[in-house]
Amino acid sequence: MDTIAIKTVIIGGGPSGANAAKYLASAKEDVLLIEKNLSFDKPCGGGLFLKAFDEFDIPKTIISKVVKTIDIVSPKLKKVSIDISNYPLAIVHRQNFDKTLRELAVEAGAKFLNAKVIRISTKPEGVKILARKLDGTEITINAKYAIAADGVNSQTRWQLLKEYPNRVLTYYANIQEKTSSSCQFWFGDDISPKHYSWIFPHHNGINIGLVANNKYKMKYFYNNFLKKSKIVASIPKAKGYFIPHWKRTTLYKDNVFYVGDSASLVLPFTYEGIYYALKSGQLAAEAIIKDDPLLYEKSWNSLYLKKFKFLRTLQNIFLQNDWWVNKMVQLYQHPKFQTAVIAYWSGSRKPAGTLKTLYKIIRSLIKYN
Numbered sequence: 532m533d534t535i536a537i538k539t540v541i542i543g544g545g546p547s548g549a550n551a552a553k554y555l556a557s558a559k560e561d562v563l564l565i566e567k568n569l570s571f572d573k574p575c576g577g578g579l580f581l582k583a584f585d586e587f588d589i590p591k592t593i594i595s596k597v598v599k600t601i602d603i604v605s606p607k608l609k610k611v612s613i614d615i616s617n618y619p620l621a622i623v624h625r626q627n628f629d630k631t632l633r634e635l636a637v638e639a640g641a642k643f644l645n646a647k648v649i650r651i652s653t654k655p656e657g658v659k660i661l662a663r664k665l666d667g668t669e670i671t672i673n674a675k676y677a678i679a680a681d682g683v684n685s686q687t688r689w690q691l692l693k694e695y696p697n698r699v700l701t702y703y704a705n706i707q708e709k710t711s712s713s714c715q716f717w718f719g720d721d722i723s724p725k726h727y728s729w730i731f732p733h734h735n736g737i738n739i740g741l742v743a744n745n746k747y748k749m750k751y752f753y754n755n756f757l758k759k760s761k762i763v764a765s766i767p768k769a770k771g772y773f774i775p776h777w778k779r780t781t782l783y784k785d786n787v788f789y790v791g792d793s794a795s796l797v798l799p800f801t802y803e804g805i806y807y808a809l810k811s812g813q814l815a816a817e818a819i820i821k822d823d824p825l826l827y828e829k830s831w832n833s834l835y836l837k838k839f840k841f842l843r844t845l846q847n848i849f850l851q852n853d854w855w856v857n858k859m860v861q862l863y864q865h866p867k868f869q870t871a872v873i874a875y876w877s878g879s880r881k882p883a884g885t886l887k888t889l890y891k892i893i894r895s896l897i898k899y900n
């Protein structure tokens with residue numbers, strides 16, 4: 532059996548792992564990226580703010596569509612369209628996006644292995660990993676650090692911390708014969724209580740789905756959603772897949788960094804995970820480059836903890852039932868509210884100022900409406 536010694540091994544070549552590998556390799560760090568499935572097309576709407584492409588230096592040529600309108604649909608089918616041309620969303624095909632990110636990492640100098648990590652253990656001086664290639668041969672990897680970037684079903688987290696990332700189910704389908712020029716968010720107790728259902732443009736048609744708070748009722752919600760939205764005449768077959776439901780959790784322990792979905796770093800309310808996967812990969816890489824592992828959690832918290840807590844609070848308040856959702860949709864009719872929310876959500880406005888504006892508007896509107 533082959534044995535490799537390396538400073539950092541990364542388990543998973545999705546956005547978080549591939550981006551971490553790129554940042555490490557660009558700093559001339561010794562890094563090995565391991566991905567088990569090169570043709571994996573991650574179940575995902577593929578929507579992220581366009582500005583992320585400049586921030587992470589990702590070629591814009593891989594963008595399938597650019598979206599400049601968001602539609603919010605209330606339980607009573609009241610629709611508010613929001614112009615987001617100042618902060619457009621890009622839609623990517625995940626198979627292509629993830630492949631490009633891995634290629635960027637390899638171009639920067641990362642080593643790459645197409646294999647499945649089957650076992651990981653930690654010891655005081657580092658981590659030990661057993662990986663199996665497609666032909667069945669096994670490789671042992673000894674590393675100082677590991678980055679767990681293996682997604683919402685993270686086996687690394689399960690094997691080392693005896694828990695999965697905190698998560699809820701989604702139920703989704705791709706429909707090829709339809710198009711949508713906006714990203715639509717539908718709310719209501721009959722289609723996705725406490726969360727939302729969506730219709731997003733996709734690289735090839737549209738992607739529809741819902742976040743389900745009750746796995747036994749997800750087909751029921753899905754059928755309701757399709758009937759209500761009238762998006763297609765017959766109901767297409769859907770599939771289930773977990774999405775993280777953020778709660779504060781272990782980001783670093785015993786030489787292992789947990790990034791992206793493996794640490795449930797998905798923004799509450801919007802369930803936006805691609806950006807935070809890329810960002811957490813970058814922050815973990817920076818901590819490794821400085822040989823200061825605790826820096827990762829410190830940087831993450833100083834950048835995002837407040838925002839994640841705030842969005843979770845808003846989700847708990849506004850999505851608790853139809854009455855509150857209707858209040859929220861009323862708020863969205865207010866142009867100042869729209870601008871403040873979109874600027875805050877996209878990370879383009881400083882949190883402190885935006886929070887003040889939001890609180891002021893919410894207070895006054897709830898009082899007087």
Ligand SMILES: Cc1cc2nc3c(=O)[nH]c(=O)nc-3n(C[C@H](O)[C@H](O)[C@H](O)COP(=O)(O)OP(=O)(O)OC[C@H]3O[C@@H](n4cnc5c(N)ncnc54)[C@H](O)[C@@H]3O)c2cc1C
Pocket residue numbers: 542543544545546547548565566567568571573574575576577578579646647648649680681682683686701702703740772773774790791792793797802803804805806808
């Ligand atoms: C239905 C749905 C819709 C979504 N829509 C959006 C959206 O529109 N916008 C958005 O921002 N977010 C969206 N998300 C969330 C987003 O998909 C995730 O947050 C994001 O993919 C997380 O990236 P990651 O790199 O942490 O994990 P992943 O993208 O899951 O990547 C993990 C990688 O690890 C590999 N891997 C796993 N185990 C092993 C192993 N043992 N050995 C080797 N490799 C392994 C996997 O093959 C995979 O390539 C959606 C999620 C779902 C379920």
